[in-house]
Amino acid sequence: xxxxxxxxxxxxxxxxxxxxxxxxxxxxxxxxxxxxxxxxxxxxxxxxxxxxxxxxxxxxxxxxxxxxxxxxxxxxxxxxxxxxxxxxxxxxxxxxxxxxxxxxxxxxxxxxx
Amino acid sequence: xxxxxxxxxxxxxxxxxxxxxxxxxxxxxxxxxxxxxxxxxxxxxxxxxxxxxxxxxxxxxxxxxxxxxxxxxxxxxxxxxxxxxxxxxxxxxxxxxxxxxxxxxxxxxxx
Numbered sequence: 001x002x003x004x005x006x007x008x009x010x011x012x013x014x015x016x017x018x019x020x021x022x023x024x025x026x027x028x029x030x031x032x033x034x035x036x037x038x039x040x041x042x043x044x045x046x047x048x049x050x051x052x053x054x055x056x057x058x059x060x061x062x063x064x065x066x067x068x069x070x071x072x073x074x075x076x077x078x079x080x081x082x083x084x085x086x087x088x089x090x091x092x093x094x095x096x097x098x099x100x101x102x103x104x105x106x107x108x109x110x111x112x113x
Numbered sequence: 114x115x116x117x118x119x120x121x122x123x124x125x126x127x128x129x130x131x132x133x134x135x136x137x138x139x140x141x142x143x144x145x146x147x148x149x150x151x152x153x154x155x156x157x158x159x160x161x162x163x164x165x166x167x168x169x170x171x172x173x174x175x176x177x178x179x180x181x182x183x184x185x186x187x188x189x190x191x192x193x194x195x196x197x198x199x200x201x202x203x204x205x206x207x208x209x210x211x212x213x214x215x216x217x218x219x220x221x222x223x224x
Contacts, residue, residue, distance in 0.1 A: 004156075033211065039121075043157075043202065043214040056211045090156050098208050099145045104156035 002027065004093050004105035012111045018079040021108045025072050025093030031055075032074040033102060034066060037088040046089075049074055050096070078110075086112045121200070123219040132190040134218045136203035141184060143205035147212070148177060148188045152199045160188070160201075190220075198222045 005024045013019050025032050033056075034046040045058040049068035066076040072093075078085055088109050092102035126132045138146070144165035149157035161172045163179050163186075170177050176189040186203050200219050204212040 035214075042216050045211045045213070048211055056209075058211065092157075098210075099206060101147060101159055101162055102204075102212065103159060104149070106154075106156045 004091055004103055006089075006091050006105040006108050008108060009106065010109045010111075012113065013081050014113050015081055015083060017081050018077060019081060019110060020075055020077045021089055021091075021110075023074045023076075023091030023093075023105060025074070025091075026103055029093035029095050029103075030072050031094040031096060031100070031102075032068055032072065033092045033094070034074070034076050035090040035092065036060070037090055037107070038086075043090070046076065081112045083112050086110060121217050121219055123221060125221045125223055126193050127223050128193060128195060130193055132188075132193045132197070132220060134188045134190075134201050134220065136186040136188075136215045136218075138184050138186055138203065138205040138215070139213065140205060140207060141181075142207045143213075144208070145206050146177070146179060146186055147204045148175075148186075149202045149204065150197075150199045151202065151217070157202060193220075193222050195222050195224070 007022045031050045033048040035043050037043045047066050048056040052068045063079045068074045088107045090107045092104045094100040094102045147162040148160040151157045161177050163170045163177045168179050174191045178187045200217045202217045203215045206212045
């Protein structure tokens with residue numbers, strides 16, 4: 001069974017631009033969670049989607065948004081990029097939404113200049 | 114959820130020795146825990162999990178111990194190998210909540 005895939009793997013943007021990242025979960029998984037990973041803050045939860053609905057949301061500004069499609073693929077969008085948004089963005093999928101093992105993708109490395 | 118990520122402790126062990134990585138979790142209501150391994154340039158990889166109705170669980174060369182009284186989780190790796198060098202994270206959750214990750218511990222295996 002294929003693992004979680006994320007595209008693109010690397011991205012360079014400039015301040016003020018917006019970006020869309022994509023995540024395809026493991027086949028059969030309906031829950032997709034997004035995380036931001038930085039050296040200073042570690043792994044921080046952004047949001048979780050299950051059956052096209054946002055189930056949980058972390059403490060990030062409204063510039064960070066996401067959505068999930070009927071095939072469980074998910075996208076996250078960051079608008080008006082800031083230098084501090086440079087990070088590794090990780091997507092994790094699970095069969096169901098709560099207390100099930102999450103499996104991570106390789107991440108998208110975003111650099112904001 | 115809270116997240117502490119300002120300091121990354123490091124554990125250095127000799128190849129062949131056993132490693133013990135510790136994690137103090139924050140929420141006494143947490144009842145499901147996972148250990149992940151993250152190698153450079155990769156996403157976290159699932160190692161082993163444990164639910165709060167257990168205090169010990171074993172996998173291949175790994176054992177997770179859970180002490181709910183002091184809110185402590187540990188990961189034991191037997192006969193540590195160079196391929197075990199990575200950052201290890203514990204993650205906790207309770208029903209309906211997102212996972213909260215610890216700051217991570219860097220394991221360095223010395224030849």
